[in-house]
Amino acid sequence: MRNRIGVYICYCGSNISDYVDCEKVKDIAAETTDVILSKTTMFACSDSAQNEMIEDIKNQKLDAIVVASCSPKLHLNTFRNVAQRAGLNQYNYVQVNIREQCSWAHSNTPPQATEKAIKLVKAGIARAKQSQELTPMAIPSTNSVLVVGAGVAGMRAAIELAKMGTEVFIIEREYFVGGRAAQWNELFTTNETGREVVSRLYNTIMEANNITLFTGADIDSKTGSVGNFDVKLRIRPRHVKPDCKLDWGKFKKAVEVCPVEFDDPFNFGLTKQKAIYKNFPSEFPEIPTIDVEHCTKCGKCVDICDKIDLDQKEEMLNINVGAVLLTTGSSPYEPKTGEFGYKEIENVVTLQQLKRLIELNEYDLIFKGKKIKNIAYVYCVGSRQVDGENKYCSRYCCTSAIHTAIMVKEKYKTINNFHFTRGIRTYGKQEALYHKASKQGDIFLQSFEDSPTEVYKENGHTVVKIKDILTADKELEVNTDLVVLVTGMIPRKNDSINNILKVPIGRDKFYNEIHPKLRPVETVIDGVLIAGACQAPLNITESVKSSLSAAVKVNSLISKGKIELEPTLAQIDKLLCNWCDKCADVCPYSAIVKEVKNGKMFAVVHEANCKGCGMCLPVCPSNAIQLIGYTDIEIESMIEALID
């Protein structure tokens, strides 16, 4: 029990004092037992006020303090530091929020605001009386990280982490690195190709001696917690020996003899591929691979190249890392059959297909044997959906479509581009591309979401129709040879990772960060961070920015050798617990495990995993769990003060 308590009531300039009678609150607080001093202050957070508190604590030998001011989100740490500087344990400090909860919420009824403030302050004093001295815990951490996904974001983060001295394991589910960027030719605003960017990153990774890259690899399982994850990796066979020095002619021959043929995902189904493949000469790693799902193991390719080994087996590998960084990226939205004629009208493709088509057609743009003259781009497909689930804007598509339209015009000269938009969002420096497209004669039309663009067949023509708000809602139509659906981004399908790591997923299906502005690359799972387009639709520039920030965040978390944790965790009384499983069941962080000692089963809290959320407390039938810092005694004393 604390019995020398100091209370400070903050005016917050006039934010609080305009509605709450701070002097009255102070006087009533002063009358409460064990309160040694009670003061008002203009700004409790100001330097002078902080110094005054420190003096008070020292001179009056206070053993707990209460500050009634703003939300603890804003100044909890400020006043904890005040307590520490005065030699008081920081957990003997209680913050009462009389700004958001009283003056702001009840500005139309000041007397009641004051009444509420008095009660909250009394409750705060009651809690301070029961408060205990606590020490933060520290757990050891390994300075190594697992980066999941070797796209541009993952590779860039890996390189930066390695430079800072962190051991990096980077895994890629596919057999080649680069993710989506490797599929793109020219990229917007730099005119570099996606491949150039990827090769540069790959070469840097190969030169670094503390990065290990695995392709064809997934996470099989994970145990442990921040600072000390044990991850089991499953590495699928490549069926081509690592010492293969690729001879392109020999490889071509092997491809020729392969009897298997299926839709090529690299070209989004525009072409066919064989079971043995490498999508382009400068794809990394240099050696080709065999698609096990489609391969019939006929052995014909083995006759040509002895480096092919169809008997390679899957391998498992255990690694120990301090943190996991997810850079799993995104996929293009796949339109539903019939959505703007997709898969029903023969000349409707996606923007991604068009990009591949441009690379495959050197002189004229030919699709299904027909020379293309008019292209209609239908925007916001799979983004900003009125009825569908994807309410978000995918951000990159306007710029990407316009950039592609410019490429089309530059490469094929006579093609007309028609853009059926819902408002162009070529934000920032990308606006220059919009200007360029307009100048080159592209026609932009715009509709609202309530009258979407229509694509249909009429007299053998594919017609795109819009109610154009830029032409006084006039209905306009274009006969087109190719309709390009400007599809947005969706996160990659990562079911197994999601099951294993339990990263929170937002309503938009992308991974959720803790705070979009202040903690943009951390998740609520300690030690699991996110970056790039797995978190939100981002272009390459933005993905790399987020991956670099995640790299720094990972390094600062694990490189010190130990990680400090808040002591406000769940604590289980082994004597009272009879292991009923209920607490473990509700714990969102898998922090409660069963232990058996001398034949008795009981629950134990894994401290590194526990976030102190308190979900386990109310379900415990024997009331064996206490949340440190929010014990029953503390909470009950607060309730008593409130109803007094």
Add this chain to the structure above:
Amino acid sequence: MAQINPDFGKVLKEYGALDFNACYNCGNCTAVCSLSDEENSFPRKMIRLSVLGLEDELESSVDPWLCYYCGECSSTCPQETDPGELMMTLRRYLTSKYDWTGLASKLYTSKVWEFGTIILLAAVILVLFIFFHGPMTTQLTADGGVKLNTFAPWKQIEIGDWIMAALLAFFLLSNIFNMYLKIVRSKKDIKIPFSLYFTELWALILHFFTQKQFSKCDTELTGKKYTLSTYWIIHLFLMTSYVIMLIMIMVFLPWFQTDNIYEWWHPQRLLGYYATIGLTVGIVYFIIERIKKTSEKSKHSHVTDWTFLVLLFLTTISGILVHFFRIYGLPYATYYMYVFHLMALFPMLMIEVPFSKWSHLAYRPFAIYFNNLLLAAVGSKK
């Protein structure tokens, strides 16, 4: 339902349009325009129709004629699309659309046609004079003037005058009728009561003689109701001079082309001086403007803008010289200058009045008249 025609832009560029494709529909041009109002909102709408290539709608639009090219839109446009020049281009385009002979379109879009026609028409005059001119006497009249009417008797010239006047009237009026069909009759849902054609006629007369819309340019920015701009005054001076001259040579030729030398205060000389000074001042002013390119409306000169000014200049100067050579008794100089004067005047009138820029003098007031008819018919006229 309308079909978009992206190739239309190329057509308009031949008529002089600049970078109108770059428009992103912000509408600043319309907001800053002093003449645009709720009923006739431009230039944004015209730019949009041009970008989309909706020719039918453009052809039935009256808006290009309601613009007097103050240039505020062009200096305000964030995309530098030059809306003012587009409106000018549309006036050229519409002039060629009203012209059923197709000649206007050829003259606007082909330099070969433009200069070929000028040379051909000048050659016609030259040939006529070579074969049919009267005696080139060096004998002077009693008061010392050249006997011009012996070399070119006014009776014969008048016959030519009348033929030319008939041709000009025929082409111009038929083009105006075509304009009427496109602007008024194409709007099938609007029925115009017959009486309106008379009650609204005042606008035609008022705007033809005053061109007062010029004075409303820039008023959106200055906040004044009218601006007494140099441009308007000079344009009015030029226009009245031109009309006086046209009436004098068409209707009063025997009185105008006389061998008598009147006193300086005689109306024949005073009117002649007013008209020639007005023409000279106007031409010089517009030539300087186009060379200096200081104002938006003189920044961009289509080849036809220059041929018009040059032909008008040659006609005026040669006319003045004929007058002075005659009264100072220089027979050969008078005769040769007279032939040259007609060689400049004939192509100038034949090309400019029905097929090119002079026709705007007629189209503009008619456009206001037609527009008022339509607005009055639907009851939205202010």
